[in-house]
Each structure stands twice: as structure tokens, then as C-alpha cells.
Amino acid sequence: MSIQSQTVAEFAITYSRFLDAEGHPTQDLPESLKNADTLRKLYEYMVLNRTFDAKAVALQRTGKMGTYPSSAGQEAIGVGVGAAMQEGDVSVPYYRDHGAHLIRGGSIEEIYLLWGGDERGNDYATLKQDFPVAVPIASQSLHAVGVAKAIQYRKQSRAVVTFIGDGGTSEGDFYEAINLAGVWKLPVLFVINNNFWAISVPLSEQTICKTLAQKGIAAGVSGEQVDGNDVLAVTYATEQALKRIREGHGPHIIEALTYRMCDHTTADDAKRYQPPEEVESYKKEDPILRLRNYLVSQNLWDEEQEKTLYARVKQTVEQAVHAYESIPDQPPTAIFDYLYATLPHDLIEQRDILLANLGAHHE
Amino acid sequence: MSEITLVEAVTQALAYELAHDENVIVFGEDVGANGGVFRATEGLQKRFGTDRVLDTPLAESMIVGMAVGMAAEGLKPIAEIQFMGFIYPALDQIISHASRLRNRTRGRLSCPMVIRAPYGCGIHAPEHHSESTESILAHIPGLRVVIPSSPTRAYGLLLAAMRDPDPVIFLEPTRIYRKIKQEVPDNGVALPLDRCFLLREGTDITLVSWGAMLTETMTAAQNLQQQGINCEVIDVATIKPLDIDSIIQSVEKTGRCVIIHEAAKTCGVGAEIAAQLAEKALMSLRAPIQRVTGFDTIVPLYKMEHLYLPSVARILNAAHEVMAFE
Ligand SMILES: Cc1ncc(C[n+]2csc(CCOP(=O)(O)OP(=O)(O)O)c2C)c(N)n1
Ligand SMILES: [Mg+2]
Numbered sequence: 001m002s003i004q005s006q007t008v009a010e011f012a013i014t015y016s017r018f019l020d021a022e023g024h025p026t027q028d029l030p031e032s033l034k035n036a037d038t039l040r041k042l043y044e045y046m047v048l049n050r051t052f053d054a055k056a057v058a059l060q061r062t063g064k065m066g067t068y069p070s071s072a073g074q075e076a077i078g079v080g081v082g083a084a085m086q087e088g089d090v091s092v093p094y095y096r097d098h099g100a101h102l103i104r105g106g107s108i109e110e111i112y113l114l115w116g117g118d119e120r121g122n123d124y125a126t127l128k129q130d131f132p133v134a135v136p137i138a139s140q141s142l143h144a145v146g147v148a149k150a151i152q153y154r155k156q157s158r159a160v161v162t163f164i165g166d167g168g169t170s171e172g173d174f175y176e177a178i179n180l181a182g183v184w185k186l187p188v189l190f191v192i193n194n195n196f197w198a199i200s201v202p203l204s205e206q207t208i209c210k211t212l213a214q215k216g217i218a219a220g221v222s223g224e225q226v227d228g229n230d231v232l233a234v235t236y237a238t239e240q241a242l243k244r245i246r247e248g249h250g251p252h253i254i255e256a257l258t259y260r261m262c263d264h265t266t267a268d269d270a271k272r273y274q275p276p277e278e279v280e281s282y283k284k285e286d287p288i289l290r291l292r293n294y295l296v297s298q299n300l301w302d303e304e305q306e307k308t309l310y311a312r313v314k315q316t317v318e319q320a321v322h323a324y325e326s327i328p329d330q331p332p333t334a335i336f337d338y339l340y341a342t343l344p345h346d347l348i349e350q351r352d353i354l355l356a357n358l359g360a361h362h363e
Numbered sequence: 364m365s366e367i368t369l370v371e372a373v374t375q376a377l378a379y380e381l382a383h384d385e386n387v388i389v390f391g392e393d394v395g396a397n398g399g400v401f402r403a404t405e406g407l408q409k410r411f412g413t414d415r416v417l418d419t420p421l422a423e424s425m426i427v428g429m430a431v432g433m434a435a436e437g438l439k440p441i442a443e444i445q446f447m448g449f450i451y452p453a454l455d456q457i458i459s460h461a462s463r464l465r466n467r468t469r470g471r472l473s474c475p476m477v478i479r480a481p482y483g484c485g486i487h488a489p490e491h492h493s494e495s496t497e498s499i500l501a502h503i504p505g506l507r508v509v510i511p512s513s514p515t516r517a518y519g520l521l522l523a524a525m526r527d528p529d530p531v532i533f534l535e536p537t538r539i540y541r542k543i544k545q546e547v548p549d550n551g552v553a554l555p556l557d558r559c560f561l562l563r564e565g566t567d568i569t570l571v572s573w574g575a576m577l578t579e580t581m582t583a584a585q586n587l588q589q590q591g592i593n594c595e596v597i598d599v600a601t602i603k604p605l606d607i608d609s610i611i612q613s614v615e616k617t618g619r620c621v622i623i624h625e626a627a628k629t630c631g632v633g634a635e636i637a638a639q640l641a642e643k644a645l646m647s648l649r650a651p652i653q654r655v656t657g658f659d660t661i662v663p664l665y666k667m668e669h670l671y672l673p674s675v676a677r678i679l680n681a682a683h684e685v686m687a688f689e
Contacts, residue, residue: 066487066665095489117487117665135491136449137421170420172452200397201418267488273396332670335660350628350658354670357677 013211015257016237017227021285023293032239033232036300041103042083042231043295044309046075046288049099051310052108052317056115060266064325068115069095073229073261076287077163077193079103080234081254084242085161090151092131092144092162096193100163101127108320109327116324119334138164138171141190145177148186148251159245160188161238167198169212175219178253182220185250189241190216192253193228195260200273213255221251228256229287259285332358366544372514373403373479373535376521377441379551381411384439387525390417391426391443391479400445401481401540427453427478431460434474434530441525447482447534448491454499461530462505474530477521483575483625484668485538493662495574495626500532501603501635507531508603509556512577514545516600519554526553536575557601559609565595568682569613571636572623573599576673580623583678592686602632607639611647614640618649619685623678628656650688653681 018033020026033039053072059065071078078099085091091100098111105126114121114133122132131147134140144162151158168174169192181188192212196203209215213223226233234256241252259282263270270279295301336343336351343351367375380387389404389411395418398405408416419426423444430440444450450457457478465473484493501508509524509531511517517535524531562577563584572580577598584594595613599605614620620640622633633654640652655673663671 067489067492114664115489117667119664135489136451167421170422170425172422172424198392198421199400200393200395201421205418206420267400267486272398330667332667335658335663335667335670339660346629347659350660354658357674357680358670 011214011217013213013223013225015225015227016233017230018232018236019230019290019294021229021290023290023297025294029232030236033236039291039295039300042079042235043288043291043301044313045079045083045099045103046231046291047309048102048313048316049075049079050288051313052102052111052320053098055317055321056112057266059112059116059321064116065112066115066117067265067267069265070262071096071098073282073286074193074195074258075099076231076234077191077228077256077258080231081161081163081191081238084235084238085159086242088129088158089242090129090131090147090158090160091127092140092147092160093133094137094140094163094165094168095133095135096165097163100161101130104130106130108317109323112320112324113327118327118330119338120327120330138168138173140164141174141177144188144190145181145184145186148181148188149184151187152184157246158187159242160186161191161242162188163191163193165198166192166194166196166203166212167201167206169215170206175215178216178219178221178251181251185248187245187248188251189238189245190251190253191238192255193258194255195258197260197264197274199264199268211255213253216253221253223253223255225255225257228258229285229290231287231291258287261286364546364548366546367514368541368544369511369514369517369535370401370403370540372517372547373521374405374407375547375549376518376525377404377407378410379549380439380441380522380525381407381415383551384525386437387439387441388415388417388433389441389443390419392419392421392445394418394443399443401537403479403535404443423449423453424456427456427461430476430478431456431464431474434476435464435472439525440476442476442478444478444480446492446494447480447496448494450478450480453478457500457506457530457532458503462503465529466505473528475528477524477531477533479533479535481537481540482534483536483538484662484672485575487665490664493665493668495624495657497534497602498626498630498632501632505529506603507556507601508534509601510534510536510574511600512536512539512574512598513543514547516554516560516598518547519552520556520600522551523553523556527556531556534574538575539578542578557604557606559606560598560600561595561609561613562598563594563596565593565617567593567617568619568621568685569595569597569610569617570621570623570678570682571597571599571610573602574625576623576625579673579675579678583675583682586675586679587682592682594682599632599636605635605639607636607643610636611640611644614644615647618647620648621653621655621678621681621685623655623673625657625672627659628654629659631656650685653685655681
């Protein structure tokens with residue numbers, strides 16, 4: 001028996017990019033991306049991201065850094081999104097968007113400090129409004145909607161951008177956040193880094209959704225996919241989304257497709273689970289190579305500039321390493337001093353015990 | 364027989380039970396092909412198949428909530444939470460359901476399940492990877508909380524946990540995952556839950572601890588021995604329900620007690636032990652009970668972690684203070 005029914009709602013998810021893997025334009029570039037300085041800046045920050053990141057891994061290997069999550073191969077997401085954000089916007093990140101931190105004016109030293117086991121890395125010198133990296137997966141999505149509510153309440157034109165991984169979108173916190181963002185039409189952009197792996201769990205075991213952007217549909221939130229290895233696609237999608245958000249059109253989701261060209265963290269061994277053919281096939285998708293090919297083809301970049309850039313980046317990273325390695329330790333009492341606005345009496349007693357014990361040690 | 368580490372003893376116990384009880388199902392984040400981020404489930408998926416050893420999507424409340432349903436149906440879910448610091452999204456399911464289903468249904472349904480989680484300081488990882496918040500769970504009626512301190516006890520206690528008819532939280536101290544090696548016969552013999560283990564006999568002070576802190580505690584006991592102070596050392600092992608009788612027996616002999624734990628001091632399990640000693644053995648005490656614990660601070664990132672962790676020196680200080688009391 002066939003019953004009568006009619007389609008009452010239809011949805012589609014679009015995918016976009018401007019450059020293919022070889023750096024050939026696939027369509028006309030929008031005006032905002034025709035500026036040579038803008039393009040070169042994106043390139044330079046991706047190179048900086050990759051270089052400082054490789055150094056962090058090297059520092060960890062020699063015992064000078066703790067467990068560190070590399071963003072290798074995924075630089076276009078942080079850099080592209082960060083480039084499209086404005087001063088005063090709030091970033092509520094996870095641990096793979098260091099590129100956004102850097103292009104927004106945050107320092108490498110801060111990143112090194114944090115992953116080097118020093119809380120001062122979260123005490124940002126410039127990005128005072130940004131959240132620290134959230135380690136508990138997806139918890140940050142809810143903070144972002146709270147920040148967005150505050151902005152909406154004050155009728156400001158600032159926007160919030162929060163990042164999450166593909167695996168993170170399985171957590172309840174993520175669904176709760178997009179739902180609320182939809183209901184309250186909050187000024188927040190959710191950026192999903194879809195690198196196809198959550199540590200060793202492939203996307204296919206995380207969800208059977210065809211896209212992650214479509215998770216927004218159930219929450220009434222618009223979403224789209226972009227090529228996350230095309231920094232131009234990421235930048236443009238973010239610019240457009242933030243423009244709409246500032247105009248009061250409510251939240252949006254950008255799912256950026258990329259690939260984790262590294263271990264999950266320095267404590268992981270991806271060879272145990274990432275198929276080598278898959279890793280190999282993504283090498284030619286490299287976001288840095290792609291933009292350079294384009295820049296060279298447009299006569300916006302040459303060998304000389306490349307050499308100068310790498311020399312400059314190397315120096316910047318070396319300076320950051322030096323600053324990181326030469327910063328004096330925090331005083332022992334720092335483990336108490338930031339717990340409350342005013343240290344309660346029982347903790348004053350415990351702090352004294354700590355100091356007394358250290359004294360005894362030093363004798 | 365070759366010697367194995369604590370984490371290998373966990374694998375051995377899981378494998379034994381998977382092989383002998385078809386209701387046992389092991390699951391969690393990255394426990395399959397990857398064998399767990401600490402390799403506690405190494406090789407199990409290959410050996411027992413993807414029906415018995417499963418990766419789940421990334422969601423802790425889902426993992427435990429689903430385990431409640433599986434357990435009520437008569438399966439034996441053995442869930443891994445990747446780190447204790449990530450168990451919090453699942454607390455609702457643990458506290459509101461896993462611990463209560465038996466009582467709520469007057470025994471009609473129950474939750475025989477094990478939730479394993481690595482815990483404690485010592486691995487140079489980011490925030491939330493060093494938590495020892497066992498007392499949150501020990502506070503919950505209906506739960507068992509078990510913490511092994513050696514390969515032998517990891518094997519025997521995990522087997523017991525998997526055979527227990529009620530939910531057991533099994534916390535594995537990462538700091539000693541690979542520190543101690545022992546011969547652990549794979550004979551399927553469980554150790555008793557709800558019982559302390561006497562690690563060292565002595566007459567002057569009872570040192571009470573569990574998990575990784577027993578390393579520092581045993582070192583302190585050896586140092587004190589050289590100074591003529593004879594320590595008895597107790598591994599509490601099951602912190603809930605507490606085997607207070609064994610601790611009382613020891614304190615009746617020594618008259619002195621120092622409790623050592625990595626968790627923050629306030630409302631830590633040490634407070635419960637001290638309170639019960641005060642209630643039941645006050646007249647046996649020759650000196651006030653001392654606690655050597657983590658401070659009531661957030662566990663610092665790894666550069667300052669050593670300041671937080673109770674040191675051998677702090678245990679020695681407490682022991683001397685207790686000995687000097689008149
Ligand atoms: C609540 C919570 N559960 C588990 C973990 C351990 N963990 C850290 S990263 C990770 C995988 C995250 O994958 P995804 O969201 O895809 O981000 P990616 O690392 O791939 O960028 C897991 C399970 C955690 N940090 N927080
Ligand atoms: Mg991922």
C-alpha cells in the first residue's frame with residue numbers, strides 16, 4: 001500500500017573551494033582575495049605555523065616540551081579563519097588552531113609555554129578576550145554560545161568563533177551548543193576541523209552522516225563544507241559567515257575538510273592505524289604547497305621571497321624558543337595564587353606547608 | 364614465566380575474561396585497532412573480534428549510559444574512559460543510573476559493569492590528564508571503587524571487578540603503569556574486593572595508601588626502618604567500600620597512623636579513613652592521625668606537578684611528627 005505524503009522540508013549542503021590541489025583556480029577569486037598582500041600574509045602564516053609546530057615536536061622529542069598536538073597539514077583552517085576574524089572577536093579554540101592564535105597576534109612563546117607545562121601560556125598578552133585551549137573535547141562549544149549570548153545581550157557587533165574536531169561533534173556538548181545557538185540566533189560560528197580521524201577512530205566509525213555540516217540542520221543552523229586545505233576557501237567562507245553573523249542572521253557551521261598529516265599528539269603513533277596509502281594520497285593536498293603554486297603562477301611569489309621568508313620564520317621561531325627556554329620558573333606559590341580572587345584561610349595554611357617543605361628540602 | 368607490567372596485567376585480565384565469559388564486551392575510545400592510548404587493550408580486538416572489542420564514537424556520557432542498558436540486559440560491559448579527567452561528562456549516568464538501577468528496581472535490574480580509567484599524575488600530558496578525583500566516586504552509594512598498585516593486584520582485582528554483580532570503577536595509576544614488573548600467572552584467579560592488602564608488617568606506625576602513592580610510601584617505610592622506625596604499610600585497594608577493620612587492626616597494634624594520597628586533601632578518602640578511626644579506634648591511637656596528600660589546588664601542569672605530589676620527604680616529616688607526639 002502506498003500512502004500519500006509530501007516533502008515539507010528540503011536541505012542541501014554545499015562544498016566550495018577556489019584552488020585545486022595543484023593550486024589552479026577552480027573559479028574566479030572574490031575581490032577580497034585578489035589583494036596580493038592578503039594572499040602573501042596567508043602564505044607566510046601557514047609557513048610560520050608549520051615551522052613553529054615542527055619545532056614544538058622536536059622540543060618534545062628532546063624532553064623540553066610535554067605532550068604536544070601538531071597541526072601539520074591543517075594550517076589552512078586556523079590561519080584562514082583567524083585571518084577573517086576581526087579585533088574584538090572572540091576565539092574559543094581547541095588544540096589544533098594555533099594558526100588562528102598566531103595570525104590574530106598571539107605569540108608562539110605562549111603556545112610553547114602552555115604545552116611545556118606552564119599555565120602562563122594561557123595568560124595571553126594581546127588576545128585578552130580569547131579563551132584558552134579546551135582539552136575536554138567539545139566543552140568549549142558551550143562556552144562559545146555563552147560568550148555569544150553576552151555579546152548579543154550588549155548589542156555589540158562582535159562575533160564568536162569556536163573550533164572543534166570531527167570526533168568532537170559526537171559529544172553531547174556540541175549538539176547542545178548548536179541547538180541553543182539556533183534557538184537564540186546567537187552570533188557564533190562553529191568551525192569543524194574534519195581531519196577524518198579522532199586519534200585512531202576514523203570518521204566512518206564516528207558517524208554515518210555524509211557531512212558534519214549537516215548536523216546543523218537538525219538544529220536549524222546553516223552549514224557548509226569547504227576544502228580545508230584551501231586557505232582561500234576557508235578565509236572567504238569565514239568572512240561571509242562572520243558578515244552575516246554580525247548582521248544578526250545567527251549562527252553558522254563551516255566544516256573544513258582536511259587531513260591529519262601527523263600523529264594525534266607526540267604521545268601517539270599514527271602508523272598503528274592510518275593507512276599509508278591514505279596518508280600518501282593527502283600529501284599532494286598540502287595547503288602550503290597549493291597556495292605557493294598559485295602565488296608563483298600569478299607572479300606574486302618567487303624563489304628569493306621564499307628564501308627570505310624561511311630565514312625570517314626560522315629566526316622568529318628561534319627567538320620564541322629562546323624566550324620559552326629562558327623564562328624564569330613560576331614561584332612555587334603560584335599553584336595556590338590563582339585559585340580564587342582571594343586565597344581562603346585553609347589554603348593559606350597549605351601554602352605555608354608547601355613553603356616549609358621546600359625550605360626543608362633546600363637545607 | 365616472564366614478568367609483566369601493571370598495564371600488561373590489565374590486558375591479561377581483560378583477555379582472560381573475554382575468553383571465558385561470552386557476555387564480556389570491551390569498548391571505549393581508541394580501544395580497538397589502537398589498543399587504547401596506554402595499550403591496555405593491545406591485541407584484544409584482533410584476538411576477540413570487533414563484536415567483543417569496540418571503538419565507540421567520542422562521547423563519555425554515551426559510553427556509560429549505553430553500558431547501563433547493556434548491563435541491564437545481562438551483558439558485562441567493560442568500558443574504558445580514556446582518562447579520569449574525561450569521566451566527568453559520564454558522571455550523570457554513573458551517579459544517576461549505574462549506581463542506582465538495582466536499588467531503584469528492588470533488584471529486578473542491575474548494572475554489573477566495570478568502568479576503567481587511567482588516573483593520576485606523572486605523564487607530562489596537558490591539563491585534565493593528571494586527575495585523582497576518586498573521592499567523588501567513593502562518595503556515591505552503590506558504587507565500588509578499586510585501585511590496583513601492582514601488576515599482581517591489577518590482574519586479580521580487575522578479574523574480581525569483572526565478576527562482581529555491581530558497577531565497579533577501576534582506576535589505574537598511570538605513573539606506575541610500567542614502573543613495576545612482576546610474574547603474574549594467567550590462571551584466572553581473582554583477588555578479593557573490599558579488602559585491604561598488607562604490604563609490610565611493622566609495629567610503630569601504620570602507613571595507609573593506595574595506587575601510585577604506595578611507591579613513595581614504601582620508600583618512606585624503608586627510610587624509616589633505617590632510623591629504627593618500624594612501619595606497617597597497608598594498600599587500601601578498594602577505597603569504597605572501605606575495609607576499615609583491617610586498618611583498625613593495624614592501628615591497634617601500632618597506635619599511630621599516617622594516610623597518604625595523591626588526591627586533594629579536603630573530603631579525600633583519607634578524611635573518611637581518619638573519621639572512621641576516630642569513631643572506632645580512638646583509644647588505640649597514641650598520636651593524632653596525619654594526612655599527607657595533594658594540596659587543595661588544581662593539579663598543576665607538569666612543570667610544577669612535583670610541588671603538588673606528596674613527596675617521600677613529606678611522608679617522613681609526618682611520620683616523625685607522629686612518633687614525636689606525646
Ligand atoms: C571529553 C574528552 N574525552 C576524551 C578526550 C581524549 N581525546 C583527546 S583528543 C581526542 C580525539 C579528538 O578527535 P577530533 O575531535 O577529531 O579532533 P582532532 O584531534 O582530530 O583534531 C580524544 C578522544 C578528551 N580530551 N576529552
Ligand atoms: Mg579529527
